Amino acid sequence: MADRLDQTALKQLFTEARTHNAWQKRDVPDALLREIVDLVKWGPTSANCEPARIVFVKSAAGKARLAPHLSAGNRDKTMAAPVCAIIAHDLEFYEHLPRLFPHNLAAKTWFNGNAAHAERTAFRNGSLQGAYFMLAARAVGLDCGAMSGFDNAGVDKEFFPDGKLKSNFLCNLGYGDPAGLFARSPRLGFDEIAKIV
């Protein structure tokens, strides 16, 4: 049986972590990006399908490809971030299931020829992995700034021209500058979110 994480860890992951808009001029090493992926891959997905695909846009050339597709309010802060990760998912993730889910070699057939079911499974599980991604980044000491305000079709055409991968959301990564934080928004109460029956 596992113990509880201490309060310092819970604050870092959840209760005191903030969505950042401004960034310190401090590099994020590639080794840290690799470590995030090596944590994310262990998070649970249905039939271990692991549909998330991630492009870390770090170079000036990469940023220039991304910039035209960002909403006006997200452009400057993303260009200033050390890294912007495109969180996408593979609509043909099921091609890997015979290797990834050896418990049931028929799993691939659940999706073959059922594009709507495959898309929904990729979107659900790719989103789960997107959340693992943000908490993994926080766990290794980075700050996140996730965004939905961009032209998905434009990003997909630029970064995923073969049509198999679809962008889900973007997430800036780096060491946040608290001066750029908004006031923290209120949260729903327990009774608005949950019940016990």
Add this chain to the structure above:
Amino acid sequence: MADRLDQTALKQLFTEARTHNAWQKRDVPDALLREIVDLVKWGPTSANCEPARIVFVKSAAGKARLAPHLSAGNRDKTMAAPVCAIIAHDLEFYEHLPRLFPHNLAAKTWFNGNAAHAERTAFRNGSLQGAYFMLAARAVGLDCGAMSGFDNAGVDKEFFPDGKLKSNFLCNLGYGDPAGLFARSPRLGFDEIAKIV
């Protein structure tokens, strides 16, 4: 700037955590369920929309309502789990945005009259919150066993008859019995998941 979590915490959240199928006969107190929700609510969602809604099915009467809608392979283990959480999302989450996202009082209008956009936003962000839920449960020392194998429409009719909430996935909670674990499935490699540009 935050430090890194230590290896013990990373193992508990990611690298050594497992999806459990068998459960110790040990109660999960309601206070722990409340604590999970109080962590999940701080996780980032777009425009702080927080669409996830959670029903913790804990009583025998609640389990009896859930049982008919589970796939055969998920029924017995769910009935034996101390708690099964229904992770759902509110298709009308945007009604709360004037309170939850005071930075932009127009946010509600992005979704009013655009049911497809609202559904996709609820599903994406509700899935993010579902992942926060699993990692929060692990963070407070519980084990998880998430499942997609159930009749969503049947669960929705039984638990959400007004049609505004839609089930996403189920997650058993408790203290896992390692005797019920499958062999761990392989994971994709870094170069299959990600690239740095």
